[in-house]
Amino acid sequence: MKLAVYNVENLFDRAKAMNLDSWEEGRPVLEKFAALNGLLGQIHYAPADKVRMVELLRDLGLEKSDTGPFVILRRNRGGLLRRPQAGGIVIEAEGRADWVGSLELRDEPVNEHAMRNTARVMMDLQADVLGVVEAESRPVLAAFNSEILPALGGTPFRHVMLIDGNDERGIDVGLMSGEDYPIGAMRSRVDDRLPSGQPVFSRDCPQFEVTTPGGETLLVLVNHLKSKGYGGTAASNAKRKAQAERIAAIYHELTDHGAAHVAVIGDFNDTPTSAPLAPLLEDTDLQDIFAHPAFDDGGYPGTYGLCNAANKIDYMLLSPSLFDRVRSGGVFRTGMWPGSRPKRWEAYPEVGRKADAGSDHAALWAEIDL
Template identity: 55%
Template sequence: MLIDGNDSRGIDVGILAKDQYPIHDIRSHVDDGPFDNRIFSRDCPEYRFDLPEDSGLAGESLLVLVNHLKSKFGRDQATSDKRRRRQAEEVARIYRQRRDDGAEHIAVLGDFNDTPDSAPLQPLLADTDLTDIAAAPDFDDGDPDEDCPGTFGNGTKNNKIDYLLLSPSLFERTTGGGIFRKGVWGGTHGTLFPHFDTMTSKVHAASDHAAVYADIDIS
């Protein structure tokens, strides 16, 4: 499911789901903010799923907020940072509102385009009870030889810009998580970390962002 966002280039955010997790409802924030100054560069869609009837959370729902915050690129870095912070504040506000409404199982995820210690992201990373999956025990960063906390490009610390944040109820059920790099071309010759054998050049890469995942026990 994908709702067309505010980026005229067609850079949008969406979600994939299996039949076992039907989408119950959707709420878009594409029009939030003044007409000539929308809050979100793309959108912050809310996707609510019914959890399986044969699970320990039968009758409850999972809410997923998908994001792609304002990038750092551009000539006016201060303006980019200000907009990214405004977006982070709004995502945090939406999250807190849903928690106040009674939602327990919430994931906030996406490309936040900034590092964990950056000022623009603190309203979301520090001022809510969300926890990054990277804080889970035995988190696998996808590189067997090096410490690679980053999710973009070559996986360096300064390239930790993609996140999967979990509400307390979901993080308590976490059994694992990590960064899946096999679809990314690492380094000039693709030798920084293992990738699919069928990738023989950079052009074959699925993305320059590695996938972040969480294993959650709902039994």
């Protein structure tokens, strides 16, 4: 069985604020979007809240219209605000119950070359079971599978599953598998809560049960942990640590009940020696595929960007029984931008510039005797 994981960074459409030339350009927009969404969701709007809402609406380009360059304010019913002819914004609602609507990020199409290179990676991996990170939705993932892969000569996956998570930006996690690897029972953990009442998982930690042709049961937990680039460092680290602790607890629950073949895969947004990931990497018997003697890292220790050690953020963690059955494994970077001075690896000819890369992330794969 070939198991793989790939952060596709969206398939057809991506939030415009996330599609800028650099993360630093989009980060302020995303942070202000999150702050305004948090204020709009409050039961009661205090005077100071209204002042801050107006500031954020202006910063997001919504002073004169409900459509800004990166954000749309949808007002279906009720009175949230008015814009006097003299200018400015007045928040009229006293709380969330006074209006019906939502604040949404605007999307734009993904670069066509990037989309096709994403498909090429998914085809060339030839995975029996593929964990997918940052896909917009199940209908989008299913359409990509049934339309784009065959158009490039690839074979679609027979099973495609994605459960909507907690992220409003359309970056969820899912699983695709071949004809002989049906997806059985699934479990979402979008409702797991921190003591503060906030969701543990930024997206989800879905658990997929896959049956192999030989009748073995594989449990796959696909993850996308809190990023470093969105919010304060301390808060981001605390969130990521809480997520790692919860995943570790889930893993222990599964193995305590007899599960033997468990894989925890995805983009963890942190390095192996980081404190936030310690509960998962040090306090469980899960083993990183990079540590297997049959694993080939392609000459670079990382999985993101130019793949330096500080960019090792994508993982395939295997329970001991799976790790012992690994026959080979590696990092697939052909769809990534290889740099130019000099090129670090061979990329598809279609990756003529950074924007054409299928993703900034490499895919990980392992052949497992299962």
